[in-house]
Every structure is written in structure tokens, then in C-alpha cells.
Amino acid sequence: MTRGDDSRDILMIIPNAAGGGYDQTGREAVKIMKDGDVTGGDFTVDNIEGAGGTNAFTEMLGDAGDEHTMITVGLGVVGSLYSFGNEGRLTDATPLAQLISEPEGVIVPGDSPYQTIDDFVEAWAADPGELAVGGGSSPGGPDHLFPMQLADTVGIDPNDVNYVSYDGGGPLTSALLGSKIAAGFSGLAEFEKQIEKGELRVLAVSGEERQPQPALTDVPTLTESDIDLVFLNWRGVLAPPDIGDERREELIGYLEEMHDSEEWAAALAQYGWTDDFKTGDDFVTFLEEQDARVSGTLEDLGLL
Amino acid sequence: MDTLNLLFDGLGAAFTPENLMYAAIGVLIGTFVGVLPGIGPAMALALLLPITYGLEVTQSLIMFAGIYYGGMYGGSTTSILLNTPGESASVMTAIEGNKMAKKGRAAQALATAAIGSFVAGTIGTLLVAFFAPTIAEQAVKIGAPSFFAIMLLSLVLVSAVLGASRLRGFIGLFIGLTIGLVGLDLSTGQARLTGGITQLVDGVDIVVVAVGLFAIGESLWIAAHLRRNPVEVVPVGRPFMGREDWARSWKPWLRGTAIGFPFGALPAGGAETPTFLSYITEKKLAKNGDEFGHGAIEGVAGPEAANNASAAGMFVPLLALGIPVTATASILLAAMTTYGIVPGPTLMTDQPDLIWTLLASLLIGNALLLVINLPLAPLWAKLLQIPRPQLYAGILFFASLGAYAVDQNPFDIALLLVFGAVGFAVRRFGIPILPLILGVIIGPLMEVKMREALDISNGKISGLFNEGLAIGIYVIIVLAIVVPIVIDRVRGDRPLVADAQDGTNEKEEVSR
Numbered sequence: 001m002t003r004g005d006d007s008r009d010i011l012m013i014i015p016n017a018a019g020g021g022y023d024q025t026g027r028e029a030v031k032i033m034k035d036g037d038v039t040g041g042d043f044t045v046d047n048i049e050g051a052g053g054t055n056a057f058t059e060m061l062g063d064a065g066d067e068h069t070m071i072t073v074g075l076g077v078v079g080s081l082y083s084f085g086n087e088g089r090l091t092d093a094t095p096l097a098q099l100i101s102e103p104e105g106v107i108v109p110g111d112s113p114y115q116t117i118d119d120f121v122e123a124w125a126a127d128p129g130e131l132a133v134g135g136g137s138s139p140g141g142p143d144h145l146f147p148m149q150l151a152d153t154v155g156i157d158p159n160d161v162n163y164v165s166y167d168g169g170g171p172l173t174s175a176l177l178g179s180k181i182a183a184g185f186s187g188l189a190e191f192e193k194q195i196e197k198g199e200l201r202v203l204a205v206s207g208e209e210r211q212p213q214p215a216l217t218d219v220p221t222l223t224e225s226d227i228d229l230v231f232l233n234w235r236g237v238l239a240p241p242d243i244g245d246e247r248r249e250e251l252i253g254y255l256e257e258m259h260d261s262e263e264w265a266a267a268l269a270q271y272g273w274t275d276d277f278k279t280g281d282d283f284v285t286f287l288e289e290q291d292a293r294v295s296g297t298l299e300d301l302g303l304l
Numbered sequence: 305m306d307t308l309n310l311l312f313d314g315l316g317a318a319f320t321p322e323n324l325m326y327a328a329i330g331v332l333i334g335t336f337v338g339v340l341p342g343i344g345p346a347m348a349l350a351l352l353l354p355i356t357y358g359l360e361v362t363q364s365l366i367m368f369a370g371i372y373y374g375g376m377y378g379g380s381t382t383s384i385l386l387n388t389p390g391e392s393a394s395v396m397t398a399i400e401g402n403k404m405a406k407k408g409r410a411a412q413a414l415a416t417a418a419i420g421s422f423v424a425g426t427i428g429t430l431l432v433a434f435f436a437p438t439i440a441e442q443a444v445k446i447g448a449p450s451f452f453a454i455m456l457l458s459l460v461l462v463s464a465v466l467g468a469s470r471l472r473g474f475i476g477l478f479i480g481l482t483i484g485l486v487g488l489d490l491s492t493g494q495a496r497l498t499g500g501i502t503q504l505v506d507g508v509d510i511v512v513v514a515v516g517l518f519a520i521g522e523s524l525w526i527a528a529h530l531r532r533n534p535v536e537v538v539p540v541g542r543p544f545m546g547r548e549d550w551a552r553s554w555k556p557w558l559r560g561t562a563i564g565f566p567f568g569a570l571p572a573g574g575a576e577t578p579t580f581l582s583y584i585t586e587k588k589l590a591k592n593g594d595e596f597g598h599g600a601i602e603g604v605a606g607p608e609a610a611n612n613a614s615a616a617g618m619f620v621p622l623l624a625l626g627i628p629v630t631a632t633a634s635i636l637l638a639a640m641t642t643y644g645i646v647p648g649p650t651l652m653t654d655q656p657d658l659i660w661t662l663l664a665s666l667l668i669g670n671a672l673l674l675v676i677n678l679p680l681a682p683l684w685a686k687l688l689q690i691p692r693p694q695l696y697a698g699i700l701f702f703a704s705l706g707a708y709a710v711d712q713n714p715f716d717i718a719l720l721l722v723f724g725a726v727g728f729a730v731r732r733f734g735i736p737i738l739p740l741i742l743g744v745i746i747g748p749l750m751e752v753k754m755r756e757a758l759d760i761s762n763g764k765i766s767g768l769f770n771e772g773l774a775i776g777i778y779v780i781i782v783l784a785i786v787v788p789i790v791i792d793r794v795r796g797d798r799p800l801v802a803d804a805q806d807g808t809n810e811k812e813e814v815s816r
Contacts, residue, residue: 162760178447
């Protein structure tokens with residue numbers, strides 16, 4: 001299957017199952033680099049599942065000095081490393097680039113009594129324990145961090161939040177359609193059809209700006225509703241530790257070329273991802289910030 | 305009538321010699337890949353999906369349906385012949401099917417599995433075609449409390465039909481539930497029963513447990529008795545199903561379908577619970593219940609039909625709501641997206657051509673599976689003529705390969721051997737495997753549903769009783785426990801007789 005030079009082949013590790021968010025982003029990037037023959041070699045994609053990405057990350061850290069491996073990571077992996085008690089941090093690897101960010105949304109059933117985010121926050125603050133909210137990730141994941149940070153911002157003690165964890169977007173959708181929970185916190189890509197049809201409604205999005213998808217243009221951001229919170233899930237690419245500056249620059253170069261392609265622009269539009277490309281030291285700083293913020297939230301919740 | 309016309313249009317579009325060839329290729333490849341233990345339908349689809357790219361939509365959908373059904377059937381083949389279920393939904397097939405195979409009835413077991421799958425798959429697909437949107441609308445209303453109640457029901461029913469010894473049955477059940485507890489606590493992230501071993505944090509893979517208990521445990525048991533017992537030659541047996549086999553199979557097929565389909569159609573229903581329920585139902589209804597555990601054809605026919613009906617039912621939330629409920633469904637969803645099918649509430653009206661072609665393809669793939677695999681069943685069955693040392697060496701090899709294939713993790717091989725030792729021990733002490741494996745599979749599912757129900761109610765126990773369906777099931781559970789006791793009391797001395805019979809069965813079990 002190799003074309004060209006074996007020594008230019010690259011392995012892309014995906015830290016969760018085929019079909020998940022990391023998988024979509026990682027595979028899309030690989031496909032564009034492969035089709036455009038950016039590296040002059042071939043690509044292999046390997047899904048290593050388990051422990052919210054911790055297994056894949058640990059394995060990658062063990063390949064120190066391996067110049068032919070990359071891993072797709074994101075906010076969920078930052079949280080998992082903490083909640084699974086792993087000592088590793090994303091900055092222990094060689095950060096290459098952040099590829100995208102993706103705002104989340106506050107989703108309610110179509111017949112929910114809450115018409116605006118203010119309605120919901122008011123009811124939520126009145127009795128946070130009685131109002132079950134849910135998300136598609138386990139504690140430490142993006143859908144868990146978002147409601148906790150939102151609660152904190154609007155003056156609810158995150159410890160009082162009644163968060164129900166669902167195994168991904170599918171079960172969360174059923175819970176919302178069946179009105180089993182008052183609100184769901186999640187990325188919106190998986191819910192677009194239901195939103196278009198009015199079976200689910202979005203009260204607010206967590207980005208700095210409104211979302212471009214037709215069904216979402218009318219949904220206000222949290223900041224428009226005077227809630228001072230911007231929450232972005234993000235994904236990026238790392239390489240193993242100790243790969244040398246030259247190779248690091250080379251790999252970043254590949255990702256830059258990928259990022260500048262029309263195909264990537266099309267993928268961003270298709271998945272509703274925000275173009276949020278950072279490389280090198282900017283990305284390192286960003287990772288350090290993220291790490292501090294996640295560990296802070298988890299510490300407040302007594303989960304560390 | 306419109307629906308019927310649309311389906312015929314779909315069949316018409318799909319029914320050309322060229323398309324049938326693609327379906328045949330799909331079925332064959334799917335079966336061969338599915339036969340590898342540890343590779344269930346989900347993985348078979350993921351591995352083989354790329355070969356459907358580059359074909360035109362109709363052809364790739366047809367080939368894809370062939371691979372799907374082929375992969376499902378391949379899994380039953382290994383369960384029956386080698387006692388190595390490739391996924392949790394074929395565990396029940398292994399229990400009776402392998403016993404049948406040992407009695408020289410492998411061909412019948414394979415045939416009833418194939419025909420049962422066909423019957424269930426066809427009825428299920430037709431139900432999807434006609435009722436998907438209606439069912440989906442109702443299905444989302446069923447929540448965690450009802451699921452918890454249904455799973456509790458299957459535990460109670462299994463305990464009630466434990467057979468030989470209640471005590472041994474409960475020991476098995478609790479060993480199973482304990483294995484199911486291993487891993488990370490869902491809401492606090494605390495590691496449970498992992499003994500500090502990081503590889504256990506994600507829990508124990510059911511395939512590893514099942515293959516260890518069944519295949520490895522049995523190989524050890526056979527090896528330990530190889531010199532003491534005379535070599536039992538597996539009788540050749542008849543190649544096809546006899547009249548009695550048909551008479552005993554058709555009702556379980558239909559009952560299995562009726563039990564499996566609703567579970568598939570419920571988001572988060574899954575295929576495991578219905579296979580257990582179907583097995584229990586068949587055991588309860590069988591005239592000669594004693595044959596269960598020793599190779600009763602009903603115990604293969606029912607669960608296989610339930611498994612396939614649930615697989616068809618899975619298309620209801622997938623097509624009507626865009627919700628993938630199983631690993632297989634997620635891969636199907638990914639594949640359908642590449643064909644330009646965007647599942648969701650409006651799918652049936654937005655893209656009728658593609659959907660009807662897909663449903664027609666499923667029907668054709670299902671039919672072709674039967675046509676191709678039924679004649680092969682006697683050939684597969686010959687595999688058991690291999691002398692025992694070589695046969696079990698082969699089983700050990702495939703079992704290890706299967707356990708490794710799940711995650712490509714060498715640790716799983718070690719774990720497999722541990723469960724092999726457990727499998728040997730439970731055989732030695734006469735602890736039944738059925739409640740044990742039920743505990744491993746249903747335990748974690750029950751925990752998730754119980755947590756969800758209690759989380760939503762903020763810890764109030766009433767959260768388990770706030771759905772009508774759940775209350776109805778609890779009533780059935782109470783009746784299932786109370787009625788037999790009352791009957792026993794009324795009839796007076798009957799229980800003693802039953803106990804005495806049980807006692808002899810038990811001894812047989814142990815000495816075997």
C-alpha cells in the first residue's frame with residue numbers, strides 16, 4: 001500500500017473509537033494530507049480506545065523520539081488524564097498544532113418550558129439538584145466541564161449540579177427527545193436534524209460568535225445573554241516527546257499545508273468546526289492554560 | 305399500500321444479476337471474516353467497509369448488507385462449532401449450540417441459526433420499512449427506570465429457572481456480577497476491584513470473559529479428563545434439519561423475533577437482554593426442559609432469532625432518529641453518511657429512493673445468506689471430526705487470537721487464561737455458567753440504567769418507579785416469584801419430588 005518513500009510514512013493515533021469526534025477530525029486531516037501527497041509518504045490511522053484517551057496518550061508518550069507518529073487530542077483528553085489519575089500532561093509530548101475549536105450548546109426538548117437561556121438559568125439556580133442536566137461525556141469531559149463552568153459563572157455551586165452522564169450523543173439525544181432531563185450540554189453537530197425539525201431547541205451557544213449553520217443563526221451566544229462565559233471544545237495534534245526541532249518544524253509544516261487547503265475549508269463547513277489554527281509556542285501556551293482551567297474546575301468539584 | 309409499492313420499487317432496483325453477485329460476494333466475505341472469533345459484525349463491517357467504496361450506491365449498499373448479515377452469521381458459526389462467541393449477543397447461541405454440536409447435531413444447530421436469522425431479519429426489516437417513524441416516536445418515551453426493571457426481570461427469571469441447584473446458580477450469578485463491577489465507577493471515576501492494574505480500569509471485555517469461560521475453560525476440562533475418559537467421537541449425524549427439528553424451531557423463531565425486535569427499536573435496548581429473555585422463555589415453554597443445557601434446538605433457534613430481530617430493530621432509531629444505539633449501528637451510520645444518506649426524522653420522506661434501496665438490500669442480503677450458508681452447514685459441521693487434541697489446540701489458538709483481536713492488547717491474553725481457569729473451576733464445582741455470564745453482561749448495563757434513573761431523580765428511590773412500564777414489570781416480577789411458591793404450597797408434597805430429581809441431575813452435571 002505504500003507509495004513513495006517508507007521513511008516518510010506517518011502513523012496517526014486516534015484516542016477513541018471510529019466515528020467519534022477525534023476520529024472525524026484526525027481522519028479528515030489525514031485524508032487531506034494523503035490525497036494532497038503532502039508528506040511524500042503514506043499514512044496509517046490507528047484507533048486506540050480506552051480510559052477516555054489516556055491509553056492512547058500513554059502509549060504515544062512511550063514512543064519518545066519516534067518521528068513517524070502523531071496523535072489527535074483535545075479537551076476531553078486533558079480532563080481524562082486527571083480523572084484517570086494519570087501523571088502525563090499534554091505538554092509532555094511535542095505539541096504541533098491546534099486544528100479546530102467547536103462551541104457547545106444548551107439543548108432543551110422542543111416542548112420545554114424554557115424559551116431563553118435566562119428562563120433556564122433562573123429555574124436551575126432555584127433548585128439545581130432537582131433539575132437534572134446531561135451531557136455526552138463522563139466527568140472531566142467537555143460536556144461535563146461546560147455545565148460546571150456555566151453554573152459557576154451564574155452563581156450556582158457546581159457541587160449542587162445534578163449532572164447525568166450519557167455514553168455519547170446518541171443516548172443523550174434519546175434522553176432529550178423523551179424529556180428525561182431538563183437540558184443537555186453538548187457539541188451541536190449531532191443534533192442538527194432534530195433542531196431543524198423543532199424536536200430540540202438550542203437556548204444558547206458557547207462560542208464567541210453565533211454559529212453559521214442555518215438552523216443555528218438565530219441562537220444567541222452566552223455573552224449576548226449577559227453570561228460571561230466562552231466555552232470551546234478543541235482538537236489538535238501532538239507528536240511524541242524528544243523528536244528534535246527540525247522534525248517538529250517539518251511536521252508543523254505538513255499541518256499548515258493541510259490547513260491551507262480548500263478541502264480543509266470544506267471539512268470545517270461540513271462538520272461545523274471553527275477554524276482555530278495555532279502552532280508551536282502559541283499552542284503550548286494554550287495547552288498550559290487549558291490544563292490549569294480543567295484542573296481548577298475538577299478541584300472545585302472535589303474530583304481530584 | 306404506498307409503502308409496499310416503494311419497497312417493490314426498491315427491490316426492483318436492487319434485483320439485477322450484477323447486484324446479486326455483489327450481494328453474494330458480500331455475504332461470503334462477511335461470513336469468512338465473521339467466523340474469526342473476536343470479530344463480531346461491528347468489526348467485520350469496519351474492516352470490510354473500504355471494499356464497498358468505489359461502487360455505485362445501490363451496489364455498495366447491497367454488498368454492505370451482505371457483509372453485515374454475513375458477519376452476524378459468522379459469529380454464530382464459531383459459537384456453535386468452537387464454543388467461542390465473538391460478541392455478547394451470541395453467548396446464548398454458544399450455550400445450547402455447542403452442546404448440540406457435540407451430540408453430532410452441529411448441522412442442525414447451524415441450520416436453525418441460519419433460518420432463524422433469516423426469518424427474524426426479514427420480519428424485522430419489514431417492520432422497519434412499515435413502522436419505523438411511529439415506533440421511534442414511542443420508543444424514546446421509555447426511560448432508564450423501565451430498562452432497569454426489564455433487566456431485573458431477566459435476572460429473576462434466570463434465577464427462577466436456575467435448574468439443578470439454586471445455591472450454585474446464585475454463586476454463579478454473583479461471581480458474574482462481581483466481574484461486571486471491575487473498572488471505573490461511572491460517576492466518581494474511582495477504580496473498582498482493579499487491584500491497581502491499569503489495564504483493568506476500563507473493565508473486562510465481555511468477549512474475553514465469554515471466550516475464557518467457554519472455550520478455554522472447556523479445553524482445560526477436556527485436557528484434564530483426556531486420559532480418564534474414553535474418547536467420545538462426535539457422531540456424524542444427519543446433514544440437514546429433520547421434521548422434528550422444524551417442528552421444534554418455528555415457534556422459537558417467531559417468539560425470538562417478537563422479543564428481539566422491540567429491544568432493537570428502543571434506543572439503548574441492545575441485543576443481549578432479548579437473547580437471554582428468549583432463552584429463558586424457550587426453556588420455560590419447552591415440553592422437555594431437561595434437554596436445556598444438553599443441546600436443545602429451541603435454545604439456539606430462539607436467541608439467534610432474537611439477536612437478528614434486534615439487529616433489524618436497530619434500524620428504527622438509526623433511520624428515524626439518527627441515533628446509533630450499538631457499535632454496529634455507529635459504523636452503519638458512518639457508512640450511510642458516505643453514501644449521502646443523512647439519517648434523521650425526515651429521512652424517510654427526504655430520500656425515499658436510497659432508503660428503500662437500503663431496506664431492499666437488507667432483504668436480499670438476508671435471503672442470499674440463507675441460500676449460500678445452508679448448504680455449507682454440513683461442511684462446517686465436519687470440522688468437529690478433527691481428533692480432539694488437534695481440535696482443542698485449534699480452539700485454543702482461535703480463542704487467543706480472538707481475545708487479542710478485540711483491542712490488540714497482550715494483557716487480554718493473560719486475562720483470557722485467568723477466565724479459562726475460572727471456567728475450569730466452575731465446571732469442577734458444578735456452578736452453572738449461564739447465570740455467571742448473565743451477571744457479567746447484564747450487571748454493568750443494569751448499573752448504568754439504575755444510576756441514570758437515580759441521578760435524574762437526584763438520588764430519590766422514587767426515580768425507579770416513575771414510569772408505568774416499569775411498574776408493570778415489577779408486578780410481573782413479584783408474580784414470577786410468588787406464584788410458583790403459592791402453587792407449591794397448594795400442591796403440598798410436589799416440591800420434594802422435584803428436589804430429588806434436581807439432586808440427581810446435579811450429580812450428573814458434576815461427574816461429567
